[in-house]
Amino acid sequence: MKFRHALAFALAAAPVPVAAQLAVPPQGSATPPAGSAAIPLYGKDTPGSPRDEVETRFMGRETVIRNITYPTLTPILPAPGKANGAAVLVLAGGGFQMLSLQNEGWRVAQALADHGVAAFVVKYRLNPSERDDKAWMATMARLMGGASPAGKAGKPPEIREPRATDDALAALRVVRARAGEWGVDPRRVGMIGFSAGAITTLNAVLQATDRQPGPDFIGYIYGPMAAVTVPAGAPPMFAALAMDDPLFGNGDFSIVSAWHAAKKPVELHAYAGGSHGFGMGTPGTTSTLMMSQFLAWMQSRGLLEAKARP
Known part of the structure; x- marks a missing residue:
């Protein structure tokens, strides 16, 4: 497999086939909205x-952030008088090698805030990488090609980062603890994750405990579709992906079936086109409806109704 294809598949960050990437405009801002401020996730103990x-300018398309060691939470709040009390933590993807905050972070958060939802972008920790872009790309080419530094055949690395789940659960604690300050109902705090962010969102559900509650609802956007053991306290799930997704668009929706079999609310949207990493949608496909459908799903569950906070 060629380097550009291998990197795109393994990092789970390319929104369309590699050959067409340069024709797709960057999705939203590469920086947080004006006036927003990042909060160290663990206070003075933040590592x-x-x-x-x-x-890094990734494949000529968008600016991504990598080598994140200092996890933060950035509130993107609704305009005064517009908040409805719901909150959503936004977790961008990038194969735990980078965060696609331009495509799957700030723009998503702003869309939520525009509809009265308090959004919180989680910058979770990633696997380490070289500072030099060329050195990093060369390392990724070698790793994703399944070869060791000595050139011997080897197993491609597993795409995981356990600290990302720790950070997601910590972000939930912070938002609930400061719910009054941000106009949030602590019983309506959900998460929306994209690709690796979807994996992290799912892990936050699977690793939740009575002492560390998970999200109250989740958006699971082009995450792995393999079945899982659904916990008794699993929240409602909104799942979305494209059928031409080269990673997970094989027509197997086992995780959705598992949620349904466990009698947990679940809704699935499978778009004909959009590939992997479509964010707020690939132009010319119905994946552009994803955010409006997610908000409609939230509304159908009463999550957008303004209520008196406890």
Whole structure:
């Protein structure tokens, strides 16, 4: 497999086939909205440093952030008088090698805030990478090609980062603890995750406990479709992906079936086109309806109704 294809498939960040990427405009801003401020996720105990981060122009399409060691939470709040009390944590994807905040972070958060939902972008920790872009790309080419540094055949690395789940659960704690400050109902705090962010969102559900509750509802956007053991306290799920997704668009929706079999509310949207990483939608496909459908689903469950906070 050629390097560009291997990297795109393994990092789970390319929104369309590689050959067409340069024709697709970047999806939204590469920076947080004006006036927003990142909050260290663990306060004075937050590990790492913002200076470790590297901005990279990924495949000529968008600016991504990698080598994140310092996890943060950035509130994107509705305009005064528009908030309905619901909150959604936004987790972008990038194969735990980078965060596609331009495509799956700030723009998504702003769309939620525009509809009265308090949004919180989670910058979770990633696997380490070199500071030099060329060195990083060369390393990824080698790793995703399944070869060791010595050139011997090897198994491609597993795409995972356990600290990302720790950070997602920590973000839930922060939002609920400061719900009054942000005009949030602590019983209506959900998550929407894209690709690796969807994996992290799912892990936050699977690893939740009575002492560390998981999200109250989830958006599971082009995450793996394999079946899981659904916990008794699993929240309602909104799932979306494209049928031409080269990673998960094989027509097997086992995780949705598992949710349904466990008698947990679940809704699935499968678009004919959009590929992997479509974010708010690939132009010319019905994947552009995803955010409006997610909000309609929230409304159908009473999540957008303004209520007196407890």
